[in-house]
Structure formats: C-alpha cells, structure tokens
Amino acid sequence: MEKNRLNKKDLGNFLTILKKHYSNIISPGLDDKNSPVFRLINSAQEIVLDKITPIKPPKEFLFPQSEELMTYDKNDSYTPTRIVEKTKFAIFGARPCDIKAIEYNNLFFGNKFNDPYYQSKRENLLLIGISCEFPSSSCFCTTMGISPVESSGSDLFLTNLGTDYLVEWVSDIGKAIQQFFAEILTEAKPEDEKMKIKIEETTRSKLVEEINLTEIKGKIIQTYDKEDLWKNYSEVCIACGACTFNCPTCTCFDVQEKMESLENGTRYRTWDSCQFYDFCLHASGHNPRGTKMQRLRQRILHKYQYSIDQLNQWSCTGCGRCIRSCPVGINTRSILKDIKEELHG
Amino acid sequence: MISEKISQQVKNLIQQEFKTGDVILSYQDSGTPGVMTPIFIHSKEDIGKILINSLCVNNLAVYLSSFFQSEYKDIKQKGRIIITAKPCDAKSVVQMISDEQIPNEKILLIVFECDGVTTSRLIKEKVNQEFSKIDIKDGKYIVTLQDKQSQSIQAEEVRVSKCKDGSLCDLPTYYDYYFVGTEKSSKIDQHSKVMTETPLLQERLSRTEFKKIVDTELEKCIRCYACRNICPACFCSEKCIIDKPKLAVPFLDKEVNLANNILFHMIRFNHVAPNCTECGECERVCPQEIKLSIFYHYFNRLVKKEFGFVSGKSDLERQKLLNYRLGEELV
Amino acid sequence: MAKQDLIYLFLCRADKRKKLLTEIEKKFPNIQTINIHCAGRFNPILAFKLLQQKAAGVILLGCDTGDCHYREGNLFSERRIFLARETLHGFGMDRNRLQALWYNPKQIAPVLESLETFTKYISNLASKGDSI
Numbered sequence: 111m112e113k114n115r116l117n118k119k120d121l122g123n124f125l126t127i128l129k130k131h132y133s134n135i136i137s138p139g140l141d142d143k144n145s146p147v148f149r150l151i152n153s154a155q156e157i158v159l160d161k162i163t164p165i166k167p168p169k170e171f172l173f174p175q176s177e178e179l180m181t182y183d184k185n186d187s188y189t190p191t192r193i194v195e196k197t198k199f200a201i202f203g204a205r206p207c208d209i210k211a212i213e214y215n216n217l218f219f220g221n222k223f224n225d226p227y228y229q230s231k232r233e234n235l236l237l238i239g240i241s242c243e244f245p246s247s248s249c250f251c252t253t254m255g256i257s258p259v260e261s262s263g264s265d266l267f268l269t270n271l272g273t274d275y276l277v278e279w280v281s282d283i284g285k286a287i288q289q290f291f292a293e294i295l296t297e298a299k300p301e302d303e304k305m306k307i308k309i310e311e312t313t314r315s316k317l318v319e320e321i322n323l324t325e326i327k328g329k330i331i332q333t334y335d336k337e338d339l340w341k342n343y344s345e346v347c348i349a350c351g352a353c354t355f356n357c358p359t360c361t362c363f364d365v366q367e368k369m370e371s372l373e374n375g376t377r378y379r380t381w382d383s384c385q386f387y388d389f390c391l392h393a394s395g396h397n398p399r400g401t402k403m404q405r406l407r408q409r410i411l412h413k414y415q416y417s418i419d420q421l422n423q424w425s426c427t428g429c430g431r432c433i434r435s436c437p438v439g440i441n442t443r444s445i446l447k448d449i450k451e452e453l454h455g
Numbered sequence: 456m457i458s459e460k461i462s463q464q465v466k467n468l469i470q471q472e473f474k475t476g477d478v479i480l481s482y483q484d485s486g487t488p489g490v491m492t493p494i495f496i497h498s499k500e501d502i503g504k505i506l507i508n509s510l511c512v513n514n515l516a517v518y519l520s521s522f523f524q525s526e527y528k529d530i531k532q533k534g535r536i537i538i539t540a541k542p543c544d545a546k547s548v549v550q551m552i553s554d555e556q557i558p559n560e561k562i563l564l565i566v567f568e569c570d571g572v573t574t575s576r577l578i579k580e581k582v583n584q585e586f587s588k589i590d591i592k593d594g595k596y597i598v599t600l601q602d603k604q605s606q607s608i609q610a611e612e613v614r615v616s617k618c619k620d621g622s623l624c625d626l627p628t629y630y631d632y633y634f635v636g637t638e639k640s641s642k643i644d645q646h647s648k649v650m651t652e653t654p655l656l657q658e659r660l661s662r663t664e665f666k667k668i669v670d671t672e673l674e675k676c677i678r679c680y681a682c683r684n685i686c687p688a689c690f691c692s693e694k695c696i697i698d699k700p701k702l703a704v705p706f707l708d709k710e711v712n713l714a715n716n717i718l719f720h721m722i723r724f725n726h727v728a729p730n731c732t733e734c735g736e737c738e739r740v741c742p743q744e745i746k747l748s749i750f751y752h753y754f755n756r757l758v759k760k761e762f763g764f765v766s767g768k769s770d771l772e773r774q775k776l777l778n779y780r781l782g783e784e785l786v
Numbered sequence: 787m788a789k790q791d792l793i794y795l796f797l798c799r800a801d802k803r804k805k806l807l808t809e810i811e812k813k814f815p816n817i818q819t820i821n822i823h824c825a826g827r828f829n830p831i832l833a834f835k836l837l838q839q840k841a842a843g844v845i846l847l848g849c850d851t852g853d854c855h856y857r858e859g860n861l862f863s864e865r866r867i868f869l870a871r872e873t874l875h876g877f878g879m880d881r882n883r884l885q886a887l888w889y890n891p892k893q894i895a896p897v898l899e900s901l902e903t904f905t906k907y908i909s910n911l912a913s914k915g916d917s918i
Contacts, residue, residue, distance in 0.1 A: 143744065162585060165742070175677065176711045247488050247585050247601075316601045318488065318587050345495040348517065350681035352742045366709050380709050383679075387693050437685055437740035438513060439485040439492030657876060666878030666918050696831070706835070714838050717877065721834045725873045753876045761868070776865055 111261075112279040112288060113298035115271070120294040122154040125202075127290055132236050134199035136171060138164050148201070159203055159270075162246040165431055167358035168201050168208055169215065172231050176380045179227070179365070184373040200236040206260050207251045207429040209239050211358035213263040217421050218361055236283065239264035241309055245316050248430030250443055253321045256427055258313040259306050269306050276302045321446055326453050330415040333449050337403060340410075343445060344402040346438050351383030353432035354409070359425045362389075384409055410445060456594050456610055461567050461634050462507040465539055468632060469502055472563065476534030480518060482511040489575030489589045493518070507539065508591055509610065512572045514736045515540060516547035516687040519557050524692060535561050541569040542624045543617070546732040546767025547687040549627040553770050554730060554777075556690050559629070566626065567634040571610060571618035574739065581613050582606055616748070617735040629770040655756065656749050668749070669717070675743040676716040678709075682737035682747065683723055688730040697722070720750070728754040729774040732767040790842050790912035791816045793905065797847040798825045802891035809894065814901060824856045825849070825863045825886075830870035833884050837874070843908045846886045847897065853890050864888075879918050882907065 116124060129135060139156045141147045146164040148171070151157060180190045204212070216232060219225040242251075242258035251258060261267030265284040269276040276298060279285045288295075314320070333339060354360040364382035369375040382389060385406070390399040399405050417425035426442075433441050469479055478497055483504045485492035491511045495518075496502060515538055522532045540548060545566045552559045578589065578598060588599040596608045617623055626633065657665060680697070683689050697707050697719065707722070708715055724731075733755050738747040758764055762775040793816055797803060800821035810817055822828060825848025833844040848854075848863060864886065871881040885904060889897050 145744075245585070247587060316585075342495075345518075346493045348681070348684040350679055350684040350740070352679045352681045352740075355677055355679050356742060364709060366705075368708055368710060369704070378710055380711060381677075386680075386698070388698055433487055435742050437681055437736075439487060439490040441486040441490075441492070444486045657878075662878055662880070662918070669878045706831075718834060718838050721838075721873055721877055722831045724876070725830060725834070725870060728869060728873070750876060754873075757869075757872050757876075761872075776862075776869070 112285060113302070114277045114279075114288075114295040115274045115298050115302070116268070116277050116291075116295055117274050121157075121275075123294050124291065125154050127294075128200060128202075128236075131287065131290065132198045132200040134197055135202055136168065136199060137202040157203060159240060160244060162244050162249075163205050163208070163242070163429065165356060165434055167211065167356065167429070167431065168204060169211070169358050169361075171199070171201065172212070172215065172235065173219075173228055173361060176378055177227060179377045179379055181376050182367075182374060188377075196234070198234045198236070200238060202238045203240045204237060204264070205240060205242040205429075206256050206258055206263075207242075207249075207427040208358055209237060209263040210256055210427045211429070212237065214359050214417075214421070214423060214425055214427075215361060217423065218359075221421065236266075236287075237264045239267040241267075241269040241306070243270065243309060243313055245313055246430055246434065247318050248433035248441075249317060249428060250320065250430060251428035252314055252317060253323060253443070253446070254424050254426055254428040257310055259310045269302075269309065271302060271305050276306070319443060321443065321450065323446065323450070326450055328415070328418055329453060330411065330449055333452055334407070334411070336452055339448055339452055340403045340407045342448070343440050344406040347385070347402050347406055347440060348438060349385045349387065349402055349405065350437060351385045352435040352437065354383040354385060355381060356431040356435045358427065358429060358431070359413075384412075410442075410449075414446075456570055456591065457507055457509050457511070457567065459508075462505070464634050465507060465565060465567055466502060466505050468565065469505070469537060469539075470499070472537065473499055473502065474534060478532065478534070478536055479505075480515045480536065480538045481505045482507055482513070482539070487575070488587055489578055505539075507567065509570070509572050510575070510589070510591075511541075512574050512615065512739065514544045514547055514685075514687060514734050516544055516551060517685055517736075519548065519551060519562070519687075520690040521692065523557055524690075532561075535563050537563045537565065539565045539567065541572070542566060542626050543569075543732070543734050545630055546627050547734055549629050549770050550730050550732055550767040550774075551687065551690070552629070553773055554690075555773075559770060563632075564630045565632045565634070566630045569624065571614040573610070573613045573615060577613045577615065578608065581608055615735065615739070617733065623733055625768075627767055627769070655753050657753055670713060672745050672749075673716045673720060674713055675745055676711075676720075677743060678711050678716065678719065679742060681740045681742065685736045685740045686727060687734070687736075688727045688732070689723070691726075720747075724750050724754055729758055729762075729764070729776050730766055731755060789840060790917065791909070792841045793817045793843040793845065793908060794836055794841050795819045795845045795847060795901075796822055796825075796828055798822055798849060799891050806891075806894050806897060809898060810901070813898065814905060816905070817901065824854065826854075826856065826861075828863055828866075830866055830873070830884075833870060834873075837879065837883055842912065843883045843885075843904060845884075845901070845904060848886065848888055850888050850890050880911070880916070 125135060135151055136148055137151045137157045138146045138159065139149055139151055140158050146158055146161045147166060148164050148168045180188055182188045219228040239261060259269060261278050261280050265281045267278045267280055279288050362382050362384055363379045365377065365379045367375055367377045391397045399408060413426040414424065417423060473479065478495055481494055482491045483494040483506055489510060493513055493515055494504060519536065522536060538548065545564060548562065548564055551557050578596065582598055582600065585601050586598045587601060590597040594610055598606050598608065600606060656668065699706065707718060731751055731754060733751055741747065764775045766774065795817050797819060800807065807819060810819065825846055828846050836844055846867060851861065867886040871884050874884060875881040887897060887900050
C-alpha cells in the first residue's frame with residue numbers, strides 16, 4: 111500500500127486541493143452546544159477531531175431521512191424522480207466504526223436489488239478515515255473485531271503521528287488522486303507502523319470493557335426461545351426507536367404516498383424502525399411482532415446472527431451510539447454478556 | 456443526595472411487603488458508567504439488585520398504564536405493583552389515578568425524599584471528558600476519568616434544571632410510604648421558584664421573534680417519538696392517532712419536515728396539557744436536545760391560572776376538561 | 787383559493803340552519819362549510835392541521851347554552867376551544883385564527899355580522915403579509 115506523510119500545518123492546503131475535485135466536504139464540527147456533529151465545512155479550522163465521535167452517524171448523507179422516489183399524475187402515470195446527484199462530496203474524519211458501517215451498507219443496498227438512489231450518492235463519495243484516539247464510555251469496536259486504526263474500507267486513511275499525519279492510499283480511487291497532492295506530501299518513515307500499533311494499544315486501554323465473542327459467533331440463534339433473557343430488557347424498553355435512528359447500519363425504511371391534490375402526488379421513503387408497533391403489522395390486522403420482547407429480540411438477532419447468515423459480516427460495528435441514545439439506559443454490551451453466559455454457563 | 460440509608464430502608468420495606476405475584480418497579484445499575492436503568496423484579500431473590508441514588512433520574516410511572524390496558528395481552532398481573540418514586544414521579548402516579556387509568560388498590564406507592572438528581576450527560580459537560588466510573592460519597596460525585604485520574608464534584612453543580620425549583624417537588628396528598636432524611640450538604644432551596652416564576656418566552660418576546668425560536672428548535676426534530684413514549688401522561692399508547700395505521704389517509708404524513716414536526720408537537724401538547732406534571736422527561740430523552748421546556752412550562756402555568764387545577768396533587772379531583780357538569784362555570 | 791384567504795366553518799344542526807347557509811354562500815365566497823352533528827364532536831387537532839396546511843382561519847358555530855340538542859356537547863367544546871386557542875399562542879401563532887360562536891339556529895343576522903368581522907380580520911392579516 112502506498113504511504114506518505116502530511117504535515118498538520120498543510121491540512122488547509124490539503125482541503126483546498128481536495129475541494130477542486132470534491133466540491134462538498136463533510137467533517138465533524140461543533141454545534142451551538144459544543145457537541146460534535148457531521149456537517150458541511152468551509153475551512154480547516156472548523157474540523158474537530160479531538161472529541162468522541164458525533165452521535166448522529168454519517169449515514170444521512172448517503173441515505174437521507176426523507177427522500178422522494180417518484181411523482182404520479184392522473185394523466186401521466188408514474189414518473190421516477192430523476193436522480194441528478196452529480197455533486198461529488200467527501201467525508202473527512204470518519205472513524206473505523208463508521209467506515210465499516212458504510213461498507214456493510216454498500217453490501218446491503220447492492221445485494222439482491224441494486225438501490226439506485228443509494229448507489230448514485232455512493233459513486234460520488236470519497237471516504238477519508240481517521241484513527242480513533244478518543245473513545246466514549248459506550249464504545250466497544252474491539253469486541254466486534256474492528257481495530258481503532260484499521261484502514262480497510264476507506265479510500266484514504268489518516269493516522270495521527272504527532273506533528274504529521276500518516277496517509278495511506280487504500281482503494282483504487284484513493285490511489286488515483288494521490289498525484290494531485292504530490293507537492294505537500296513527504297516520505298513515510300519505517301517507524302510509523304510502530305506508532306500505529308502504539309495508538310491502537312492506548313485507545314484499547316481506554317475502553318470500558320471488551321467481550322470475547324468468537325465462541326458464540328453464529329450460535330446466538332440458540333437463545334431464540336429463552337424468553338426470560340429478552341424480557342429482562344424489553345420490559346424496560348419504551349419502543350421509541352432512538353437506537354435505530356442513530357445506528358449507522360440500520361437501514362429500514364417505509365414507503366408512503368402523499369396526495370397533493372386528487373389528481374397528483376408523490377411517493378417518498380422515510381426512515382422506519384423495527385421497534386415501532388406497526389412495523390410488522392399486516393393488512394389483515396395480524397401482527398407477528400406485537401410484543402416488545404419479540405421486537406427487541408429481532409433487533410439483536412438481526413445485528414449479530416442474521417447478518418452473518420445473509421452477508422457473512424457482523425452488522426454491528428461497536429460504535430456505542432445505541433447505548434448513548436437509549437432513554438432508559440439499556441446496554442447492548444450487557445445483552446451480549448447475558449447471551450454468552452446463557453450459551454456457555 | 457439520596458443517602459444509602461434510604462436505599463437500604465426502601466429495600467427492607469420491600470422485602471417485608473413482597474408477596475408472590477407482585478411486581479416491583481425500581482432502579483439498578485446498567486453497566487454504562489453514570490447511567491441507572493429501571494428494573495422489573497418478579498421474585499424475592501432479585502430484590503438485592505435494587506440500587507437507589509442520585510443518578511436515578513427515570514420516571515417509572517410510564518410503565519404503569521400498560522399493565523391495565525387490554526392490548527397488552529402478554530402482561531397478566533395478578534398481584535400488586537410496588538413502585539419506588541421520587542416526589543416528582545409520585546405526582547405522575549397520582550395524576551394517572553385521578554384520570555382513572557390505574558386502580559389505586561393495586562398500586563403500592565413508596566416515595567423517598569430526594570435532593571436533586573443528575574444525568575451522565577451533565578457530568579460529562581462538567582468534567583469535559585469521558586469517564587469510566589462514578590462513585591457517590593459525602594454529598595459529592597467522585598469521577599474516575601479515562602486517564603485514570605479522579606475528580607470530585609459537588610452535587611449542586613450538576614443538578615438537572617427542574618431540581619433548581621423547590622416548588623416542583625411538593626408531595627402529593629396520596630401515597631403509601633414516605634422515607635425522609637437526606638444528607639444535609641446539598642438541600643434544594645424550597646423557596647426558590649426560578650422555574651415557575653421566570654417570565655415565559657411567550658410573554659417576553661414578540662410573536663414573530665418567538666416563532667423563529669420555535670422554527671429553529673423544531674427543525675431538529677427527527678420524529679423518533681421518544682418524547683411521546685416516555686411521557687406518563689401520554690397513555691393512549693398503541694391507539695395514538697399519529698400511529699393509526701388502519702386509517703385510509705394518515706392524519707399526519709410520515710415525511711419529516713418543519714410543518715409536520717410543528718403539527719406533531721401541537722397535537723401532543725394539546726392532548727397532554729391538563730395532565731402534564733412538568734416531570735421534564737420529554738426534554739431529557741430527546742436525542743436532538745430540543746428545549747421542550749418552553750412548551751410544557753407554558754401549558755402548566757396556563758392550566759393552573761385559568762382552570763385553577765394543580766395536576767398530580769390529589770387522586771380524587773378530576774382534571775377540568777373531563778369533569779364539566781351543567782351549571783358549572785365554564786372557565 | 788390561496789392559503790391566506792380560505793376559511794373553514796364547522797357548524798352544527800345544518801338541517802335547521804338552511805337559510806343561514808344560503809346567505810353564507812352568497813356573501814362569503816371564501817368560506818367553506820362543514821356539517822357536524824354537534825359542536826361537541828369538534829376535535830381541535832382538525833383545526834391545527836387545517837391552519838398548518840390549508841387555511842387562514844377556522845370557526846366553530848354551535849348552539850347557545852341550554853339549547854344543545856345533546857344536552858352538554860357545546861359546553862365541553864367551549865373548554866376545549868379555549869385550550870386550543872392557547873395552544874396556538876403557545877407555538878407562536880395568532881390565537882384569533884380559531885374562534886367559536888354560540889348562536890341558535892334562529893339567529894341569522896348576528897352570525898353574519900360576526901363572520902364579517904372575522905373575514906375582515908383575516909384579510910387584514912393577509913395584506914400585512916402575516917402568515918402565522
């Protein structure tokens with residue numbers, strides 16, 4: 111893999127060159143309450159990388175909350191909304207947990223049916239990753255087999271070496287644009303690899319806990335009938351959906367139509383949550399997941415069992431946003447520990 | 456600070472009162488530092504898991520109505536429901552009894568005196584760092600930071616905003632047990648009325664200026680419905696008009712934009728206004744941190760002034776929109 | 787019709803108010819009438835939805851105290867409308883866009899007078915460019 115060094119003072123120049131090829135740059139900045147949030151930035155001063163990851167993941171830039179799919183007219187029949195996504199954009203400063211989540215979403219939206227609305231945005235995206243040194247107390251990426259400094263899945267990846275960044279050109283797209291930055295890049299040094307390992311160890315020591323899941327991978331389905339295990343958590347759950355809205359790999363959506371008049375209207379899709387009562391409600395009135403226990407069990411099994419069955423990858427990346435958003439304090443790590451105890455005594 | 460002595464006394468009482476078939480609603484540690492989570496206890500061995508301290512900020516009254524609604528067929532409750540509550544939560548329970556949503560003979564309400572609670576978000580803002588553990592000792596929070604150092608914070612520095620006003624924790628007239636005796640170091644000033652007597656934004660600003668604030672706040676709403684689900688006064692639960700899937704045309708479009716967001720909040724506050732007890736849970740759980748207090752303070756003062764009704768005080772007096780009879784004064 | 791002119795009128799006992807309805811149709815082309823059996827049936831959230839999306843004003847016309855065919859419907863409604871007006875104010879909208887009138891089916895002239903004042907008020911707001 112090609113590697114270079116970039117002096118932190120040259121970050122402004124880096125972004126200026128980047129802006130010539132990718133007109134919108136999205137990066138973590140601070141909102142009016144001093145909390146980090148992913149948003150469009152204009153200069154390097156607005157970038158904030160020394161806080162925990164923003165609570166809203168960058169999935170809204172590839173999969174917005176409300177999106178128009180087509181319009182219909184009594185005289186014209188159905189007209190699909192033209193996908194005019196030509197703006198190239200870059201996400202600067204995504205951590206490995208978010209990069210792996212985007213990798214999973216690419217698999218999901220390209221699996222059996224190629225979703226054109228998602229793919230058109232993804233083709234115009236440049237994903238620049240950054241090593242993670244500030245985990246939150248809810249993070250558990252190492253439990254899911256992800257290292258806080260791994261670069262796979264991104265187009266280029268930056269690691270903080272002190273005064274410089276180590277830049278790794280990972281994908282073909284990344285390698286193709288390396289030439290544009292030739293003036294501000296310097297040679298990478300052999301000791302940079304050791305620095306990367308050191309950062310990984312420091313970040314790992316800051317995590318609150320790490321659970322070994324290798325023994326139960328693929329076997330979690332055996333807890334399906336253990337209703338007491340699930341009821342401990344579902345009794346307390348209020349089925350609000352905040353965990354699904356903030357999860358970077360939750361992609362369920364509802365398709366609805368809106369009448370503008372009796373003659374025409376639009377069809378749109380919007381985020382939906384498997385924790386809502388009417389998510390699985392059939393037109394006959396029967397609801398196969400009418401109780402909270404069934405819905406919570408479904409969510410955990412989807413993230414940790416069914417995604418392996420279907421796409422051979424954990425759907426959860428251990429970013430901890432579900433734990434941070436839960437209003438009643440349900441901890442996904444506790445659920446995993448309970449499952450492990452149930453299966454192995 | 457809610458002292459350890461009170462936590463132990465409550466557990467002893469529950470040990471005595473518990474009979475098979477009862478269910479206990481209380482608090483336990485969640486595994487995330489600084490966050491306490493509710494627990495439902497069905498058997499005597501688990502009573503040891505109960506832990507009550509100043510991080511217990513949840514209002515447990517929200518779980519009560521589902522025991523008595525026929526839609527929830529998987530919950531069959533034969534015995535009583537024993538619930539431990541702070542005075543502000545007890546008001547929600549009493550208001551539900553007065554609205555005839557839960558029968559008072561099936562509830563055992565245990566209230567403990569409280570000196571203010573805090574959330575992990577407020578502590579994080581104060582120390583400006585992530586932490587791995589919080590201990591409570593002598594009226595202070597001892598926070599172990601990520602770099603293994605520790606910092607100590609006084610309780611009054613990180614109280615939730617509703618706890619700054621002493622008049623919001625007045626006890627209702629109905630309860631079964633009440634435990635007193637908090638440590639002297641951090642008493643709430645019972646005479647402070649900073650929340651209930653500050654002029655409202657609706658009165659201080661002109662209508663156009665106020666509308667701009669409403670627009671900026673509600674633009675952030677993602678319609679996750681966490682505020683509606685956590686509210687004890689929103690007891691329509693699965694029959695809520697927003698969710699009604701059997702209607703041919705939905706009353707509120709699922710599309711997320713400013714006009715629909717304003718409509719959702721107007722409907723919710725209009726339905727909840729007479730039974731709202733200002734518990735502040737809706738504002739605490741919002742993932743986007745919208746300042747819902749500008750709405751619920753307005754409605755509570757309105758109902759008190761115009762209808763002369765104080766919600767959550769008595770279990771026998773019904774709220775004014777339900778008890779009108781011919782011959783009464785209208786407003 | 788544009789949003790800033792349209793007014794919705796909900797009225798009870800339409801069978802007894804036929805003369806009033808013909809007068810309204812002649813004099814006020816921007817008022818749309820909807821018949822309900824009793825003013826007590828009116829749910830304020832209908833007014834919220836109309837004011838957000840389609841209309842500039844909503845009026846509820848019910849019977850005077852003591853004259854309600856269903857005994858107390860109009861009185862329940864009066865408390866509800868009061869709370870609904872204050873809800874509009876609490877969200878920064880003009881509370882006078884929602885109004886309740888209490889007149890018996892026999893009274894026609896006072897109703898037309900009140901409707902005249904209301905339409906003038908709404909068109910005044912529209913000409914000032916006030917849309918909330």
